[in-house]
Amino acid sequence: xxxxxxxxxxxxxxxxxCFKLFSQKGYNNVTIKEIIEELNISTGMLxxxxxxxxxxxxxxxxYKRIQDIEELSHEMGNADQDKIIEMFMDRWxxxxxxxxxxxxxxxxxxxxxxxxxxxxxxVQFSNFYSSTISSYFGIPPQIGQFIxxxxxGLYYHTLLAPGPVNFGKQLSLLKKLVIDSNTKPQKRxxxx
Numbered sequence: 001x002x003x004x005x006x007x008x009x010x011x012x013x014x015x016x017x018c019f020k021l022f023s024q025k026g027y028n029n030v031t032i033k034e035i036i037e038e039l040n041i042s043t044g045m046l047x048x049x050x051x052x053x054x055x056x057x058x059x060x061x062x063y064k065r066i067q068d069i070e071e072l073s074h075e076m077g078n079a080d081q082d083k084i085i086e087m088f089m090d091r092w093x094x095x096x097x098x099x100x101x102x103x104x105x106x107x108x109x110x111x112x113x114x115x116x117x118x119x120x121x122x123v124q125f126s127n128f129y130s131s132t133i134s135s136y137f138g139i140p141p142q143i144g145q146f147i148x149x150x151x152x153g154l155y156y157h158t159l160l161a162p163g164p165v166n167f168g169k170q171l172s173l174l175k176k177l178v179i180d181s182n183t184k185p186q187k188r189x190x191x192x
Contacts, residue, residue, distance in 0.1 A: 011049050014039060015063040018056060023101040027057060028112035057109055058121040064102060065128050068095075076136075082179055084136050089175045092151060093168060100159045103152060137178055150174065 021038050022030055032053055036046055050056035072091055076084055134144025158167045
């Protein structure tokens with residue numbers, strides 16, 4: 001009897017293991033041979049799921065963003081707006097290393113492939129997170145994009161110069177700013 005393979009699950013496992021490998025060595029320093037050896041799979045199996053290292057990398061970014069939001073959505077349930085914001089902030093603290101690794105991989109990939117500034121994988125990643133933040137926080141898209149850009153800068157800064165900036169305190173300030181901006185219009189409406 002032929003073996004039944006859950007291709008989606010297999011693909012996810014490969015991506016998860018590849019993320020660890022890429023995070024340790026960087027995109028440019030990982031070879032297809034290393035991926036195959038590390039994952040203990042055949043060349044054919046790797047190419048069945050990912051026609052190239054670039055496709056693997058781009059799939060990895062898509063997988064990480066979808067996995068992240070699915071996990072968060074499951075945790076949120078029917079939480080109110082302030083609790084959702086708090087949960088996002090907590091997640092950003094808990095997964096700081098993962099987000100920093102993603103950011104450094106994006107920079108490594110961008111530089112080593114002489115990418116255009118409008119590279120699809122990064123535009124999709126940015127648009128996805130900006131719109132997700134905007135939607136869940138109940139804020140305009142421009143502010144969602146601002147928060148994402150702020151977070152990316154904060155992750156990068158605390159990676160390069162962790163001493164002068166306290167990541168947790170910065171996120172507390174951001175949370176206060178977002179919650180205050182969401183509640184002030186409601187307070188003004190009640191006062192009228």
